[in-house]
Each structure stands twice: as structure tokens, then as C-alpha cells.
Amino acid sequence: MYAERVLSGMRPTGSLHLGHYHGVLKNWVQLQYEYPCLFFVADWHALTTQYDDPQGIVDSTWEMVVDWLAAGVDPARATLFIQSQVPEHAELHLLLSMMVPLGWLERVPTYKDQQEKLENKDLSTYGFLGYPLLQSADILIYRADKVPVGEDQVPHIEFSREVARRFNHLYGREPGFADKAREAVKKLGSKRARRYEELRMRFQQQGEQAAVGQAHALLDEAHDLSHADRERLCGYLEGTGKMILVEPGALLTEASRMPGVDGQKMSKSYGNTITLREDATSVTQKIRRMPTDPARIRRTDVGDPDKCPVWQLHQVYSDAACQAWVQQGCRSAGIGCLDCKQPVIDAILREQAPMRERAQPFLDDPQLVRSIIADGNSKARHLARETMRDVRQAMGMDYR
Known part of the structure; x- marks a missing residue:
């Protein structure tokens, strides 16, 4: 029996926005109080689509880790590390690649989907085809039985389960x-x-x-x-053989409902984000400039909150009383659009205040972040080495 363990990672994209917070980080903060957790920077994964321009990955990594800490991820409760600093990930990926059928990789739903979305990139590379297997290696090397994902990522977890099953079937029957x-x-x-x-x-x-x-x-x-x-x-x-790799399970998480300042899903590619530690003046200006119901040209025009992007933010940040105030005031022209936006501004600034406070020591002394990651790298590598010892032994490649 293996202990319960949660694993999750993020590609280094620099400063994170409120969509990341509501979609991933709030969940991480909660999980760290419930299970042993490992959270990693997936810098090798960044190379699958960024291989032609890797500059900035390192700086983006440090910036992102500060945001994790600002959001409340606690290195005393969770292990934070960088994928490339645990080379056993690559070794397991290589060994698994020897036994995973090519067709398994080609049928992963996101393979063709990503190729279509990023058609300006040449993704006909071995690394891009194999990234689901590297993802599996990331999970299997820690024998993580819980992986927090949205519904669209469940096929990746099932793929990892199939890989573990195949490995155990091939190598779990040790001689005698x-x-x-x-x-x-x-x-x-x-x-x-x-x-x-x-x-x-x-x-x-x-x-x-x-x-x-x-x-x-x-x-x-x-x-x-x-x-x-x-x-x-x-x-x-x-009635089976020796279990070497643990089949992971999906820990389903709710999709983020965080809209951007233009009403679309908050995303860097849309240029509609508010970052976790963004300056209060900038946040205020962005919300004040948000488009509203086109029918409200003048202050006296009545509106429909359902046609206004600001209402989407109220659904994330406002309580029932405030939402009722918005509905009644907008539909009767009893409040103006700037009046409507102010509670959202106040709520976002309240949410960000503790993040800025938690981040400040790490901004003042970047070495603190390096130390946290160095410690996490060491802890993660210890676990990874244990798995690789068993993997090599099962495959008859321990050379003892």
C-alpha cells in the first residue's frame, strides 16, 4: 500500500492572473491541508511548444513560484520543486517510451487539438508527440494516487493509468x-x-x-x-505480481469561472488579465474601463446585467445582497455603471492585499525562494530515486 499523495504542476508563464488563482491555486491551498502534496514547475513541458525560444523560462519560473507563495501555498506543508531539477523524470520517461505503443500517444485528445490551436508553430516534433508520456512519468515517479484536473484533462490521467498497468504487467512478475x-x-x-x-x-x-x-x-x-x-x-x-507503479486517480476540480476584463475567459492570450499582485491603481483603471451593457449609453438608460461583463465578476466576488442591488439598480437605472463596478474593485483589492503582503519578503530577498525550491528539489528527488530503484530492478537493469 502506498500513502495518499497529490501531484500537480504548472508551466512557467511568469506572473499568474486571477484566473490561475480561482482555477488552480485556491484548490492547491486547500489540498495542502488534506494530503501530502507535491507542486512542480513543468519547465520541460514548456519546451514542447517553446523549444525555439526558451529564453525567459527561468525568470518566469521564479516569478511564478513567488505567486504560488503569495496565493498561500505553504512550503512547510507542500513540496515545491522544478521538474528539470529532478532528472529521474527524464529517465522514467525514456524507459516508458520503450514500451508504450505509438498509437496510444497519437490518440490523446489534446494532441491534434493543440496542433490546430497552435498552427503557427511546427509541432511535428518527437517531444510534442511524447509530452503526454512525460506527463505520465511526472505522476508515476511519485506514485501519486491523486491528480487534480478539470474534466478536459481526465483522458491524460486514464492514459497514465494505462501506462502504469502495462508496465506492471510487463515487469511486475519478478523471477521466483x-x-x-x-x-x-x-x-x-x-x-x-x-x-x-x-x-x-x-x-x-x-x-x-x-x-x-x-x-x-x-x-x-x-x-x-x-x-x-x-x-x-x-x-x-x-493474485497479481509486484506492483511497481501506482495507477493514479483524477481528483476532479471545478472549472474556473473567472472572466477577464472584456467578458471572455481570463487569459494572457486575450490580453484581458488582472495579475495576482497587480498595482491597485492599475486594477482600478482596468475595471473602470470595462465595457458594459451597450444599451446603457446614458446614465438614465436602463440595462440588463446579463449582457454586461461586469455582472460576471459580481457572480465571482459579490454576495447575494450586492448581486440583488446590481440587478435592481441596473434594470431601473437607479445606479450608474461606475457605481456598479466599485464593489468589484473593492473585492479584488481585498483579495489581493494578503497576496502582496505574503509576496513581499520573497521580493525583498529572492534567495528565500531559491532555498525553498532547493529544499523541494531535494525532497522530490529522494522520492523519485526510490521509484527509479524499483523500476530498474523490475526491468533487470540495476546492475548489482
Whole structure:
């Protein structure tokens, strides 16, 4: 049995905006209090579409990590690291590429979708075709069983599950597995061994699913059991081989409802963003200049909030009383558009205030961020090395 673990990453794009906060970072902040979490900068992934212009990736990385910390991601609770600083990601990616069928990569939904969206880029590269497999390696190397994603990313998690399944099928049957498993049973001690065998028979002969959980709990009590023997007994229990890679599960997250200042989804490509730590004067000006219902040419004209981009922001930031005030005031011309915008301005500035405060120490002393990442790189690499040791051993490439 492996411990619960959450893994998530972001490509380094520099300063993050409120769409990132509401779509990803708020969820990260909550998850870090519920599970052991690993959050990483996917700088190698950035190269799949930015290979011809990698300048700026490093600066964007540091800027993005400051935003993570500003949003409330706590390095005392979560491990923050950079993908390229844990080279085991690349090693696992290479080894998996030897056994993953080409057709699996070509059928990933986002492969052709991204090629069409980025048609100005030459994406007929090996790296772009293989990025879903690198993504799988990112997840599998930490044996992460929970990956927070939106519904559009679920196929990537299923792909990772198939990769883990194929790897375990090909390499999980170590030579002499049954003999080694029986020897491992003896190491449980006579009382636990009898109980384990009883639970194993109940599951395999009677299909009693509850027996699996009870057996895993029994194994958890055996503190002197080695990692390898524990894995053998988990596989022996369920009639499979030794489980090397854990099949991840999707932790579904709600899609961000954060609109940009033009009413479209907030996105850098649309030029309609408000960054997490944007200057208060700039935020105020952007909201004040937002387009409103075209029917409200004069202050005395009545409007329809449903046709106004500002109303979308009220749905994110305003409580029921304020929303009712907007609906009534707009439809009766009782309030002007600037009146309507002010509660949104105030709410965004309130949201940003603690972010600016949390970010300031890291802006004053950039070495603090470097230290956090160096520590995270070390922790992540320790976990990655454990997995790679088992992967090499399973494939017969440990050269001992």
C-alpha cells in the first residue's frame, strides 16, 4: 500500500492572473491541508511548444513560484520543486517510451487539438508527440494516487493509468515471485501470517473485497517489513505480481469561472488579465474601463446585467445582497455603471492585499525562494530515486 499523495504542476508563464488563482491555486491551498502534496514547475513541458525560444523560462519560473507563495501555498506543508531539477523524470520517461505503443500517444485528445490551436508553430516534433508520456512519468515517479484536473484533462490521467498497468504487467512478475512472497509471509510472524493467509483465501476464493482492506491494514502494522516484501505481499494477496507503479486517480476540480476584463475567459492570450499582485491603481483603471451593457449609453438608460461583463465578476466576488442591488439598480437605472463596478474593485483589492503582503519578503530577498525550491528539489528527488530503484530492478537493469 502506498500513502495518499497529490501531484500537480504548472508551466512557467511568469506572473499568474486571477484566473490561475480561482482555477488552480485556491484548490492547491486547500489540498495542502488534506494530503501530502507535491507542486512542480513543468519547465520541460514548456519546451514542447517553446523549444525555439526558451529564453525567459527561468525568470518566469521564479516569478511564478513567488505567486504560488503569495496565493498561500505553504512550503512547510507542500513540496515545491522544478521538474528539470529532478532528472529521474527524464529517465522514467525514456524507459516508458520503450514500451508504450505509438498509437496510444497519437490518440490523446489534446494532441491534434493543440496542433490546430497552435498552427503557427511546427509541432511535428518527437517531444510534442511524447509530452503526454512525460506527463505520465511526472505522476508515476511519485506514485501519486491523486491528480487534480478539470474534466478536459481526465483522458491524460486514464492514459497514465494505462501506462502504469502495462508496465506492471510487463515487469511486475519478478523471477521466483511466489517463492519470495511465501518467504515474506513468514516474516510477518506466525499470528499475522495465519491471519494474512486467511484473508488472502477469503478474497481469492470467495471474492470478499473487505478482506483486501483488512489485509492491507495488517501489513501496515508490520513495521519491520521491507518495502520490497510489502509490495510482494500486496501483489500476492490480490493474485497479481509486484506492483511497481501506482495507477493514479483524477481528483476532479471545478472549472474556473473567472472572466477577464472584456467578458471572455481570463487569459494572457486575450490580453484581458488582472495579475495576482497587480498595482491597485492599475486594477482600478482596468475595471473602470470595462465595457458594459451597450444599451446603457446614458446614465438614465436602463440595462440588463446579463449582457454586461461586469455582472460576471459580481457572480465571482459579490454576495447575494450586492448581486440583488446590481440587478435592481441596473434594470431601473437607479445606479450608474461606475457605481456598479466599485464593489468589484473593492473585492479584488481585498483579495489581493494578503497576496502582496505574503509576496513581499520573497521580493525583498529572492534567495528565500531559491532555498525553498532547493529544499523541494531535494525532497522530490529522494522520492523519485526510490521509484527509479524499483523500476530498474523490475526491468533487470540495476546492475548489482
